[in-house]
């Protein structure tokens with residue numbers, strides 16, 4: 001072994017003195033810009049603001065496809081034939097129900113628990129009821145993954161209705177994935193325009209390459225743990241406001257802090273002067289418009305116009321407007337904030353800025369925004385878990401230890 005000549009406390013790495021070539025390793029804090037593997041799932045062009053699932057532009061998928069088809073595409077790597085698609089849809093419908101024991105668990109949680117915590121716990125518990133538990137082959141992983149995708153809306157809708165003392169709405173066998181999700185959550189079957197908008201929200205969130213939650217999922221399965229553990233890790237990671245929790249954070253500052261159009265800019269000025277982040281803006285990869293934000297913004301504007309014309313009155317009780325009279329339309333305030341941020345800071349909006357206003361306009365409760373993101377992203381997580389396991393390498397980076405070594409241990413009574 002090479003003699004270690006460093007002084008205590010100087011530039012140690014955690015492999016010990018023999019790995020002297022790592023004495024001054026380059027630190028990639030936040031893993032910014034690092035490629036950790038190759039993938040065939042999603043391509044993000046962060047400079048030109050483009051996003052592709054399995055090579056297909058997401059905009060085109062939103063215009064022509066459905067969430068079910070996109071889930072198939074992500075998981076199997078190709079668009080389905082007619083018969084494959086029908087069989088896939090039937091399977092998702094068949095798997096919508098959740099075991100009674102899981103419903104009892106959901107009912108037993110404290111009423112102030114966030115929906116995303118409920119989901120994280122329920123998905124973890126659900127693994128115990130999966131008939132393929134302990135079968136770690138790829139076909140079993142796909143079966144488990146599809147059950148997760150199929151059951152997530154039911155878990156979330158049930159969680160929401162239990163938490164708000166509403167009767168459960170059983171899954172329908174006649175509705176699409178998104179229409180059924182909307183129906184179980186709100187108790188109303190959506191009109192075609194609502195269903196399409198909701199479907200587009202799900203498609204836009206279905207995958208995003210190796211974002212933080214997907215990374216968590218891949219790390220977990222890379223230890224040869226199971227896919228439920230991978231998804232549970234991912235949900236826990238998605239929850240944070242720097243990631244999937246941003247859509248709820250946007251709604252909260254709009255409703256609780258800004259409230260009025262004329263207050264948007266003074267509010268933003270204050271936040272920025274205090275060097276605080278404004279949720280719904282900025283992205284690790286996009287240096288321009290997030291293409292998902294562009295898609296959802298257009299849809300949100302359409303619904304906003306309908307709300308202004310009174311066209312949503314019979315569809316949702318609040319006509320797309322906030323329940324409190326003292327709050328202006330979220331979509332309008334979002335536009336003002338967006339213009340201000342781009343003009344003054346050159347910081348572009350991300351998907352969460354516009355999904356917040358759109359989901360609110362569609363009558364989705366704020367507490368269900370981040371879980372809805374999770375339900376959509378479950379398709380991507382499953383695809384990534386399967387891809388990771390196809391050519392697995394344990395994901396295990398290094399940390400450069402910078403503390404002292406060989407400290408003298410003092411017994412507790414001597415400290």
Ligand code: ACO
Nearest residue numbers: 241242243244246276277278279280281282283284350352
């Ligand atoms: N508000 C104000 N300033 C911002 C914002 C923001 N939302 N985002 C970035 N900036 C500024 C930073 O203050 C920093 O400025 P500085 O160089 O003067 O210090 C600069 O832009 C770079 O920001 P970083 O945080 O270093 O960039 P990073 O790539 O690490 O962060 C992130 C990306 C975490 C998304 C960040 O933009 C952020 O915190 N945004 C708000 C949270 C959010 O909306 N998250 C959702 C992301 S999309 C998703 O997960 C679906």
